[in-house]
Amino acid sequence: MTETAWIDLALVSARPQAMGALLRYFRNLDQAEEAFQEACIRALKTWPRTGPPRDAAAWLIFVGRNSGIDQVRRRSRETALPPEELLSDLEDREGELADRLDGSHYRDDILRLLFVCSNPALPATQQIALALRIVSGLSVRQIARAFLVSDAAMEQRITRAKARVAAAGIPFETPDAADRAERLAAVATMIYLVFNEGYSAMNGPEGVSADVCDEAIRLSRLLLRLFPAEPEIMGLTALLLLQHSRARARFDADGAIVLLDDQDRRLWSRPMITEALAMIDKAMRHRRPGPYQIQAAIAALHARAKSPEETDWQEIDLLYRALERLQPSPVVTLNRAVAVSKREGPEAALALVEPLGDRLSGYFYYHGLRGALLKQIGRRSEARVAFDRAIALATNAAEAAYIRMQLDRLDGEAAPAVVAEEEQ
Amino acid sequence: MLYAVLCYNDESVTSAWSKEEDDKVMRDLTAVQRKYVEAGKLGPVARLLPTTAATTLRHGAGETIVIDGPFAETKEQLLGFYLIDCGSLDEALDFARELSIANPSAGSYEIRPLALYKPGEFPS
Numbered sequence: 340m341t342e343t344a345w346i347d348l349a350l351v352s353a354r355p356q357a358m359g360a361l362l363r364y365f366r367n368l369d370q371a372e373e374a375f376q377e378a379c380i381r382a383l384k385t386w387p388r389t390g391p392p393r394d395a396a397a398w399l400i401f402v403g404r405n406s407g408i409d410q411v412r413r414r415s416r417e418t419a420l421p422p423e424e425l426l427s428d429l430e431d432r433e434g435e436l437a438d439r440l441d442g443s444h445y446r447d448d449i450l451r452l453l454f455v456c457s458n459p460a461l462p463a464t465q466q467i468a469l470a471l472r473i474v475s476g477l478s479v480r481q482i483a484r485a486f487l488v489s490d491a492a493m494e495q496r497i498t499r500a501k502a503r504v505a506a507a508g509i510p511f512e513t514p515d516a517a518d519r520a521e522r523l524a525a526v527a528t529m530i531y532l533v534f535n536e537g538y539s540a541m542n543g544p545e546g547v548s549a550d551v552c553d554e555a556i557r558l559s560r561l562l563l564r565l566f567p568a569e570p571e572i573m574g575l576t577a578l579l580l581l582q583h584s585r586a587r588a589r590f591d592a593d594g595a596i597v598l599l600d601d602q603d604r605r606l607w608s609r610p611m612i613t614e615a616l617a618m619i620d621k622a623m624r625h626r627r628p629g630p631y632q633i634q635a636a637i638a639a640l641h642a643r644a645k646s647p648e649e650t651d652w653q654e655i656d657l658l659y660r661a662l663e664r665l666q667p668s669p670v671v672t673l674n675r676a677v678a679v680s681k682r683e684g685p686e687a688a689l690a691l692v693e694p695l696g697d698r699l700s701g702y703f704y705y706h707g708l709r710g711a712l713l714k715q716i717g718r719r720s721e722a723r724v725a726f727d728r729a730i731a732l733a734t735n736a737a738e739a740a741y742i743r744m745q746l747d748r749l750d751g752e753a754a755p756a757v758v759a760e761e762e763q
Numbered sequence: 764m765l766y767a768v769l770c771y772n773d774e775s776v777t778s779a780w781s782k783e784e785d786d787k788v789m790r791d792l793t794a795v796q797r798k799y800v801e802a803g804k805l806g807p808v809a810r811l812l813p814t815t816a817a818t819t820l821r822h823g824a825g826e827t828i829v830i831d832g833p834f835a836e837t838k839e840q841l842l843g844f845y846l847i848d849c850g851s852l853d854e855a856l857d858f859a860r861e862l863s864i865a866n867p868s869a870g871s872y873e874i875r876p877l878a879l880y881k882p883g884e885f886p887s
Binding site: 348353557560563617618 | 813
């Protein structure tokens with residue numbers, strides 16, 4: 340590993356903590372970011388000469404604070420009087436280097452930073468973009484590429500998100516237990532959203548969206564280190580690891596979707612599965628089941644099966660039932676229908692799926708699954724209508740291509756004929 | 764003389780390694796290990812899962828308590844370790860509990876699943 344690569348890694352891993360502390364000092368996201376950037380620039384100049392500091396985050400917080408104060412002073416000379424509340428508690432210098440990571444601030448700083456990005460007032464797309472920018476430190480360009488939008492559009496999304504955060508006010512009071520639990524839940528949701536965004540964009544530019552999934556896992560582990568006794572955070576971490584463990588098997592060499600049943604299970608990442616299973620084991624001891632733990636348990640049953648035939652669909656059905664009770668949603672029922680189709684056949688599954696129509700009529704997977712079930716039963720013309728609907732709702736090329744393949748099989752037509760038909 | 768060589772690093776850094784970086788480190792380490800395995804000097808090699816996967820059993824006044832997370836006290840020192848093959852965390856905890864009963868002086872057992880295990884070739 341080269342020296343700058345080592346420094347980059349140290350900066351990345353110290354970032355959430357340093358940014359969290361700087362946000363507490365400056366009470367302003369832009370200022371905290373600027374101060375952190377400044378500290379990173381100095382680190383890149385200084386560390387190759389001095390070697391790594393014992394505590395990278397503390398170093399960055401100290402240097403960032405001082406540079407931030409300098410900037411506030413510089414600006415204040417250019418403009419009006421310094422805002423007193425900004426400077427008053429920033430005077431202490433070296434002494435505060437001991438404003439340490441293991442201090443009581445540390446956990447709430449990071450949670451606050453994560454929570455700012457998880458503010459329920461922000462739409463999901465803005466939460467995701469803000470978290471990747473502010474907490475993970477991905478560049479606007481990297482985030483834009485992962486989500487297939489222009490740099491300018493992503494820049495604007497992040498700017499809007501910051502404006503909303505500023506308008507909503509950043510909560511600086513030390514949270515009580517109830518606040519903390521609420522923040523924790525919001526942050527878990529945000530991390531899940533980040534992961535899903537990366538997961539569903541996986542067939543985008545090579546590797547970029549996988550990085551987003553890695554980031555979500557990193558954030559989830561970070562959250563678990565802060566709250567080591569929360570079974571739902573263990574469940575979340577396990578769930579993300581299990582989903583991501585299949586990343587290499589989800590698409591074939593041409594970028595086409597490979598369904599779970601058809602995946603080459605040797606391509607699944609064993610280290611991720613091992614870690615996730617250990618995490619589920621830990622969570623279960625608490626006897627406090629929750630949606631993430633149940634979803635992780637379902638994913639674990641797939642991970643444990645050496646072949647699709649060995650999958651314990653009965654247990655998966657039961658777990659989805661438990662999830663339906665805990666968090667009723669037509670999407671959960673739709674997922675359970677897959678388990679039902681494996682155990683009881685396509686008719687039983689279709690009976691479960693049909694009533695979801697009015698709530699899921701705009702959902703790609705609803706029409707995709709319905710089409711597949713109709714096809715299995717031999718109701719071909721209805722299957723065709725469902726597949727056509729699914730294609731219209733596909734959010735990316737791989738999804739559409741997969742359904743087209745289903746249609747081709749249905750019609751017994753060769754793929755080029757369909758393409759030609761479409762181009763007319 | 765048998766020596767245990769214990770590896771310490773900042774896991775927030777090592778877990779930020781990309782797969783390529785991780786693979787490279789493991790390859791380079793394996794090259795070093797191979798030399799010592801061939802000389803018949805190297806026994807088991809293990810890589811532990813992150814501390815987020817750890818559970819700690821603490822032995823207090825006549826009872827044991829289970830804490831999520833790694834062992835975090837600095838006033839106690841690492842004195843030994845076991846490798847045990849268990850079907851579940853509960854089974855591993857039962858083993859640790861038995862140990863703590865057999866050795867009633869206060870102390871802690873951190874239970875950490877392994878990410879990787881190479882038995883090595885140790886001459887008897």
